[in-house]
Amino acid sequence: MISVENAFHRIVDDAVPLTTERLAVEASVGRVLAAPLAARKSQPGCDLSAMDGYAVNSSDLSGGPVTLKVTSTSAAGQSKISELKPGEAMQIYTGAPVPNGADQVIIQENVNRDGDNINIQENAAPGKNIRFAGNDFAAKQIVCDAGTFITPKSIGLIAGSGHSHVMVHRAPKIAILTTGDELAKPDQDTFGPQETIDSLTPTLLSFFNDAGATASSLGAIKDNPDAIKAAIRNSSDADILITVGGASVGDRDYVQEALKAEGMELDFWKIAMRPGKPMIFGKINNRFVIGLPGNPVSAFVCALVFVRPLIDKLMGRPAPLPTGVLLPSAVDLPANGVRQHYMRARLIGIPGQRMVDPAASQDSSLLSVLSQSDGLIVRPVDAPEVKAGEPVLFLPF
Known part of the structure; x- marks a missing residue:
C-alpha cells in the first residue's frame, strides 16, 4: 500500500492543463484563462459625473455663495459637449461626460435654481462627484492574468474591458x-x-x-x-x-x-x-x-x-491535496491505525461554534449516512485519540 x-x-x-478553446464570456464561468486579457478601452473612457447635479469650475465657488448661469445639459451617452466657461454651470446627469472647463459636480439637492440661474453655497472641492477617465482600468492595461479562475464576479470585468470571448483551458x-x-x-x-x-x-x-x-x-x-x-x-x-x-x-x-x-x-x-x-x-x-x-x-x-x-x-486551477480545516470534535475518537481514515460526519452547533459529529456507522455501503453528512473527518495514520472538544481535520463536501 x-x-x-x-x-x-x-x-x-x-x-x-489541457489545450485551449475559445468560449463566449458568459459560458466561461469555472474555467481558467489561458492567456492574459488587456482592456480594449479605458473605463471610464472620459470623465463622468457620479451624481445628478451641475458641473462647475471649482474656482467659481471661492469666496462664498455664488450665482452661476446654466447654459446647457450633459446626459449619459452624449458625445458632443460644449465647453464650460467661467461663471457658467451645466446641468449634468449620472454617467454623463463632464465638460471641459468643469472640475466639480454639485449634487442637485444642494442647489437652488431660478430659471437659468443657480445659487450655490458649497465650497470648492476639485474632483468631487467625478469619476475620472481610466479610474477603473486604462486601455491596454492587463485586467486578468493568465491562470485567472473565472467566476460570475469576474465576468463583468472581462466583458466591460471589451471582450466577448476568452481563451480558456479545455x-x-x-x-x-x-x-x-x-x-x-x-x-x-x-x-x-x-x-x-x-x-x-x-x-x-x-x-x-x-x-x-x-x-x-x-x-x-x-x-x-x-x-x-x-x-x-x-x-x-x-x-x-x-x-x-x-x-x-x-x-x-x-x-x-x-x-x-x-x-x-x-x-x-x-x-x-x-x-x-x-x-x-x-x-x-x-x-x-x-x-x-x-x-x-x-x-x-x-x-x-x-x-x-x-x-x-x-483545467489549470490550483489543485492541492484536500486536507480540511480544524474544528472541534463533538465526541471522543479512538486512536487511528495504519490507514488514513475518512469518517463521515455532520456539522452541529450554532454558526461560530460548530463542532463535527461522526456518524455512528462508518459502513462504506451506506448511502443514507453519506447523504446526511456534511463532510469527512480526516484521521491521519497513527493519529492519537481525541477527546471531545479537541480539534480534528474536517473536509466539507
Whole structure:
C-alpha cells in the first residue's frame, strides 16, 4: 500500500492543463484563462459625473455663495459637449461626460435654481462627484492574468474591458465505466432481491460535471472480460477513464486485467486509506485511468480526494491535496491505525461554534449516512485519540 499523499502526488503532480478553446464570456464561468486579457478601452473612457447635479469650475465657488448661469445639459451617452466657461454651470446627469472647463459636480439637492440661474453655497472641492477617465482600468492595461479562475464576479470585468470571448483551458472529458452483474437501473419496473441499483453512475456524473468536467457514462457492464475491454476501447476520446467496481483481484474482479490488456501501465492499486483502499491508477497512452471501488462511499471519497483535484489541475486551477480545516470534535475518537481514515460526519452547533459529529456507522455501503453528512473527518495514520472538544481535520463536501 502507498500513502494518500504519495497516491495524490503520483496522480496529480505530472498532470498539465489541457489545450485551449475559445468560449463566449458568459459560458466561461469555472474555467481558467489561458492567456492574459488587456482592456480594449479605458473605463471610464472620459470623465463622468457620479451624481445628478451641475458641473462647475471649482474656482467659481471661492469666496462664498455664488450665482452661476446654466447654459446647457450633459446626459449619459452624449458625445458632443460644449465647453464650460467661467461663471457658467451645466446641468449634468449620472454617467454623463463632464465638460471641459468643469472640475466639480454639485449634487442637485444642494442647489437652488431660478430659471437659468443657480445659487450655490458649497465650497470648492476639485474632483468631487467625478469619476475620472481610466479610474477603473486604462486601455491596454492587463485586467486578468493568465491562470485567472473565472467566476460570475469576474465576468463583468472581462466583458466591460471589451471582450466577448476568452481563451480558456479545455474541460476534461471523463468516461465512466461501471461494472457488476448485480447492477440494476434506477428506472426498472421491478427489482430482484439480488440486485443493487446503480447509484454511483449518477452520483459521479453530477459530481464531475459540477466540478467543470464533461462526464458521460459508458453504461453498466456485466462482469465479462470481453465486454469490459470493449467498453474501455470506447473511451479512447476521454481524458480520464473512471471505472467503478472490480478494482480488486478476486476471481470475479476483471477490471484491472482488462485495463492492462488494453494497454494500461499500472502505477498503483492499493492506498493506505479507509474507505477506498483498492483504487487503481494508471495510464493508457495519455489517458488517465482511475479505478474506483464499488462501494458507494469508497468511490465517493476517492473521487473527492483524487479525481476532483486531477480535474482542477487539467483545467489549470490550483489543485492541492484536500486536507480540511480544524474544528472541534463533538465526541471522543479512538486512536487511528495504519490507514488514513475518512469518517463521515455532520456539522452541529450554532454558526461560530460548530463542532463535527461522526456518524455512528462508518459502513462504506451506506448511502443514507453519506447523504446526511456534511463532510469527512480526516484521521491521519497513527493519529492519537481525541477527546471531545479537541480539534480534528474536517473536509466539507
